[in-house]
Amino acid sequence: MEVEKPELTLYNTMTQLKEVFKPINPGKIGMYVCGITAYDYSHIGHARAAVSFDLLYRYLRHLGYEVHYVRNFTDVDDKAKKCGEKPLDLSNRFCEEYLLDMTALQCLIPTRQPRVSDHMEHIIKMIEKIIENGCGYAVGGDVFFSVDKSPSYGQLSGQRLDHTQAGKRVAVDSRKRNPADFALWNAAKSGEPSWESPWGPGRPGWHIECSAMSAHYLSPRFDIHGGGADLKFPHHENEIAQTCAACEDSGVNYWLHNGHVTNNNVKMGKSLDNFFTIREITAKYHPLALRHFLMSAQYRSPLNYSVSQLESSSDALYCAYQTLEDLVKYLSPYREEMSGDVGKTQQTAEAKEMIKKVKNALKFINVSISKLKKIQKKQRMSLIVSLVEVEKAVREVLDVLGLLTTLSYDEFLKEMKQKALTRAGIGEEEVLRRIDERKLARKNKDFKRSDQIRELLAAKGIALEDIPGKDTVWRPCTPLSLNPV
Numbered sequence: 001m002e003v004e005k006p007e008l009t010l011y012n013t014m015t016q017l018k019e020v021f022k023p024i025n026p027g028k029i030g031m032y033v034c035g036i037t038a039y040d041y042s043h044i045g046h047a048r049a050a051v052s053f054d055l056l057y058r059y060l061r062h063l064g065y066e067v068h069y070v071r072n073f074t075d076v077d078d079k080a081k082k083c084g085e086k087p088l089d090l091s092n093r094f095c096e097e098y099l100l101d102m103t104a105l106q107c108l109i110p111t112r113q114p115r116v117s118d119h120m121e122h123i124i125k126m127i128e129k130i131i132e133n134g135c136g137y138a139v140g141g142d143v144f145f146s147v148d149k150s151p152s153y154g155q156l157s158g159q160r161l162d163h164t165q166a167g168k169r170v171a172v173d174s175r176k177r178n179p180a181d182f183a184l185w186n187a188a189k190s191g192e193p194s195w196e197s198p199w200g201p202g203r204p205g206w207h208i209e210c211s212a213m214s215a216h217y218l219s220p221r222f223d224i225h226g227g228g229a230d231l232k233f234p235h236h237e238n239e240i241a242q243t244c245a246a247c248e249d250s251g252v253n254y255w256l257h258n259g260h261v262t263n264n265n266v267k268m269g270k271s272l273d274n275f276f277t278i279r280e281i282t283a284k285y286h287p288l289a290l291r292h293f294l295m296s297a298q299y300r301s302p303l304n305y306s307v308s309q310l311e312s313s314s315d316a317l318y319c320a321y322q323t324l325e326d327l328v329k330y331l332s333p334y335r336e337e338m339s340g341d342v343g344k345t346q347q348t349a350e351a352k353e354m355i356k357k358v359k360n361a362l363k364f365i366n367v368s369i370s371k372l373k374k375i376q377k378k379q380r381m382s383l384i385v386s387l388v389e390v391e392k393a394v395r396e397v398l399d400v401l402g403l404l405t406t407l408s409y410d411e412f413l414k415e416m417k418q419k420a421l422t423r424a425g426i427g428e429e430e431v432l433r434r435i436d437e438r439k440l441a442r443k444n445k446d447f448k449r450s451d452q453i454r455e456l457l458a459a460k461g462i463a464l465e466d467i468p469g470k471d472t473v474w475r476p477c478t479p480l481s482l483n484p485v
Contacts, residue, residue: 006061011300012225013232013255014069016154023223024253028059029067030222032214034231034250035129037074038094042101043275044290044305045228045261045268049294051291052258052299053226054107054402062400063127068092069110069216072210073098076116076203087193088117094382102280104287106402112217123204126246127197136244139175141187143201147180150241156255157233180205182238184208207238220250229257230267259302261294268305276305284423286416288403289314291361295401311461311478317403318416318476320394323362325409327391334384361394372428420476424460431462434473438464455480 008021023029036046053071060067061333075091086113095115102109116123116355127143135149147153154160172179177378183205188194192200214222220243227236236255246366252416260267263274281290292313297303368387372380407411434453441449454464464478 005348007066008060008063010256012253013257014252019254021254025063025066027064027066029065029224030218031057031060031064031067031069031224031226032210032218032222033069033071033110033225034210034227034235035073036069036098037077038075038091038098040094040270041277041279042094042098043261043270043277044267044281044294045107045275046098047101047278047290048261048294048303049226049228049258050102050107051105051294051402053256054105054294055299055400056224056226056256057108057110058400058402067111068218070112071212072213073115074209076209088223091115091117103284104282105278105290106404108402114213114217116213117203119209119213119216120197120204122216123208124185124197126203126212126215126242126427127208127247129307130184130242133245135242136184137177138185138199141185141202142183143185143199143205144176144181145184145238145242145245146177147182147241148243152244153241156240157237159233159237182207182234184242205235207235207243210235211239211246212241212246214239215247215250218321218484220247223250224254224256225252226256226258229259232257244359258299259297262302262304263301265304267302281310284419285314286309286317286419288405289317289416291402292317308478311482314416314419314476315478318413318429320358320362320398321405321409321412321416322475324391324394325367325413326369327365327387328409328469330372331384331387334372334380341463358394361390364390417476420461420470424462426460426462431457431474435464435474439472 005027009018010021011017012019031053033049036042051073053069054270055068057067071306073091073095075088075095077087077091127136130145131138131143136143136145138144185199185204185208187198187199187202187203188201192203194203214225215406216219225236225239240252262268263276265276266272270274278290289310290313293310294303296309296313368383371383375383395404407415417428432458438450438453441447441453455473457464457476459480461477461479463475464472465475466472
């Protein structure tokens with residue numbers, strides 16, 4: 001007998017309501033997410049969509065669901081002409097680059113990652129079915145969908161047909177029966193990739209790709225369809241219309257859309273040339289700091305890009321891992337003492353409470369570390385057991401969030417420190433030289449110079465910490481100029 005899953009509530013764009021999630025097949029979930037059009041390096045707007053649905057994927061699996069997650073690549077595009085490269089070669093190259101970015105961001109590999117170029121047969125068959133059902137028509141090698149045949153058209157986006165003006169959201173074409181009709185198949189044009197079809201050589205319209213691939217891998221009716229908010233209209237609206245026209249029993253139970261990443265409160269996009277690629281950001285910040293930033297706002301809300309926000313995410317992540325590294329270091333002398341006891345001891349009340357909030361767990365660790373050497377062995381063992389269980393709980397939460405590093409805590413911190421040095425434009429040798437210079441200034445009671453050195457480094461995002469009875473160490477911090485007054 002299957003164990004009942006915890007209740008999960010999702011906001012459904014279709015109904016504009018928060019609904020208790022109930023899968024079509026108990027214990028199993030079909031989820032389709034619109035992927036990228038592969039012709040260039042992906043920007044952080046693409047990364048937000050990927051991270052948002054990766055988080056959902058991770059959480060559903062954490063709840064015990066078997067998730068069939070499909071995310072496509074649109075690798076059929078005409079933008080390669082501008083690059084002087086064969087279209088499919090260009091697309092294939094940037095599909096691979098995207099996968100490298102996803103690995104860096106610790107996005108799990110979807111169950112399937114279909115490419116449009118591999119599914120022409122499924123696309124053509126779906127178009128044929130749409131025409132057969134009287135919802136599509138061919139004109140001079142092109143095939144259009146007749147929106148007049150879709151009585152519920154506009155139900156997802158709220159767009160009404162009389163508001164769908166040709167030239168704004170849809171292409172102007174006098175051959176269309178209705179200006180809002182959209183392309184299912186495009187006749188071949190010089191220099192563009194094309195495939196043979198019953199209507200002559202050409203390539204599929206943008207919207208039919210996802211309908212055909214989601215139906216092929218998940219069936220025409222499945223649980224969750226996701227994508228960016230900008231895809232609600234016309235892309236997802238058209239998907240609904242054409243899938244319903246081709247398949248009698250079709251539909252998506254839950255439509256989910258993530259908010260945009262904005263730059264100065266304007267949607268980030270390549271058409272506006274106001275974007276930052278994932279590679280540009282991860283050259284200076286750890287990929288997990290970028291992931292943390294992308295999750296820092298509710299997934300449906302816009303997320304405004306700012307360096308200060310990235311710095312805050314980087315700082316928060318560093319503090320979390322420094323706390324875990326401190327725990328490992330301080331528990332080290334007690335490893336032999338605690339062997340055999342931890343596994344036999346029930347999880348303590350403190351540890352159970354810490355599972356709820358990582359922030360409280362880290363605070364608990366910091367406070368408890370200072371107590372370890374001051375208490376008796378019997379009390380110490382109880383606290384040690386609590387700390388070990390809290391660490392497990394923190395790791396579990398970090399894993400679900402996709403923020404659990406595969407490195408040791410110490411190695412991860414070194415990577416973050418190296419990124420901080422890159423942002424500061426200095427090497428660690430210079431930092432250590434400054435630390436020695438400051439040490440000499442303090443010895444000579446030149447506290448003004450000592451403070452100047454500290455502030456100089458802090459302005460670059462390098463914080464100095466004087467440890468009582470030990471040496472001075474450094475760690476990344478938000479540069480002074482980015483700190484709020």
